[in-house]
Amino acid sequence: MKTLKRIFIGLALILVLLLIIAAFISGDCKYEKSITINAPTEKVWQNTSTLKAMDVWSPWNDLDPNMKKEWSGVTGNPGEKVCWESKNENAGKGCQEVKKVDAANKRIDTEIKFLTPYESEANAYVTVTPEGNGSKATWGFTSKIPYPFTIMKLFMNMEDAIGKDYQKGLSKLKSVSEKQ
Numbered sequence: 242m243k244t245l246k247r248i249f250i251g252l253a254l255i256l257v258l259l260l261i262i263a264a265f266i267s268g269d270c271k272y273e274k275s276i277t278i279n280a281p282t283e284k285v286w287q288n289t290s291t292l293k294a295m296d297v298w299s300p301w302n303d304l305d306p307n308m309k310k311e312w313s314g315v316t317g318n319p320g321e322k323v324c325w326e327s328k329n330e331n332a333g334k335g336c337q338e339v340k341k342v343d344a345a346n347k348r349i350d351t352e353i354k355f356l357t358p359y360e361s362e363a364n365a366y367v368t369v370t371p372e373g374n375g376s377k378a379t380w381g382f383t384s385k386i387p388y389p390f391t392i393m394k395l396f397m398n399m400e401d402a403i404g405k406d407y408q409k410g411l412s413k414l415k416s417v418s419e420k421q
Contacts, residue, residue, distance in 0.1 A: 259392055263389040267391065267394075268386040268391045270383065270386055271383045277375060279374070280419050282371050282376045289347075291317040291339075291349075292316075292321050292322070293316055293321075299410060300410040304331050304332040307328075310324070311323070311325075319339050319342065335354050338352050347368060352365075363382040363383065364383050366379075367380050378414055378415075
C-alpha cells in the first residue's frame with residue numbers, strides 16, 4: 242500500500258507541476274508561410290480574394306475529393322461562408338467565414354471554426370504584396386490555446402504540424418497564378 246500511495250503522490254506532484262508550468266506559457270499561437278509568385282499582384286489577388294478562389298488551391302481538398310461543401314453569402318464580401326464535412330477525419334468538419342476584405346491592401350481575413358476532429362477556432366489571413374516583378378503571397382493564422390493545454394506548445398512544432406500543407410497550398414496558388 243505504501244508503494245501505491247507514493248506512486249499516487251508522485252503522479253499528483255507531476256500533474257501540479259505541469260499545471261504550474263502551463264500557467265506561464267502564452268496561449269497565443271501564430272503561423273505563416275510565404276511564397277514568391279511570378280505574376281502581377283492583381284492576378285494573385287484574384288486567386289486569394291474570395292473563399293471560392295482559395296478553394297481552388299486549398300491543400301485539404303486532396304484529402305477528400307468527395308468532401309461535402311455548402312456555400313453561403315456574397316462571394317468576396319464579409320459574410321461569404323463555406324462549411325465542409327468529410328468522412329476523412331483529417332479533413333474533418335467546420336466552417337470558414339470572410340470577416341474582412343481589404344482590396345486596396347490586398348488582404349482577406351477569415352474566421353475558421355473546426356468542429357471535428359477536435360473543436361478549435363482560428364483567424365486566418367492571406368496578403369498579397371508586390372515583390373520585384375512579381376508578388377509575394379503570405380498565408381497565415383492566429384489562434385489561442387486555452388489553459389492548461391498551453392503546455393502542448395512545449396512539444397508542438399507548427400512547421401512539422403502544418404508546414405507541408407501550407408507549402409502545398411501556396412505552391413498550388415503559385416501554379417494557378419502563373420498560368421493565367
